[in-house]
Amino acid sequence: MHMYIHVCTEEGFIHKCSCSYNEQFLETYSGHNGPVYRVMWHSLFNDLFLSCSSDWNICLWHQDKSKPLHTFQATQKQESVKAGSQSGRRKTGTDDRLVDHSSQEAVWSIDWSPHDPTVFGCVRGSRIEIWNMKHNVLDPLIVHKPLSGTRQTFIKFSHNSDVILVGDYKGEVSVFITKNTPPCPANKMQAMSDVLASLESSKK
Incomplete structure (x- = not known):
């Protein structure tokens, strides 16, 4: 359990705070150019977290x-995932079209996959993205835009299945099932360690 509180700000900073040192920030993280909406900690690597912002970036x-x-920032052209969705009493069909959306939209929510430590999801504008860092850190593995075209505001992975819950600004919740995704690594800790080592070496 973390002993600190990480606070998102409209200025694009994330402040590390503690109740024991309430007169100053313990650390300030600088990487966003707009309001930061959410911070999500990694379940296995307790020192790692993701943040998302209005500046289009994760x-x-x-x-x-x-x-x-x-x-992380998606390129403009991606392929939609084959997925069915059920929202309230309304059921929408499968959308297998190629989509060509601008990635220059706010990222409202993020979540780590509880099944694969190298996978996370986000909602960017009206589309849903699933990233697999083991396979690609430049583009998402899956991009899906619901037929409604409604701005999505929240994403959450199920801990018990391949289901993803997505909420929109109208208050509706849609249920998606991921299919044909890469298998989870046998050694989850090693898989994430390899990703971190690759990211570190790419900066040299």
């Missing part, structure tokens, strides 16, 4: 470093 951080380990 940052991966180590809590002992004030600059991000990596910044």
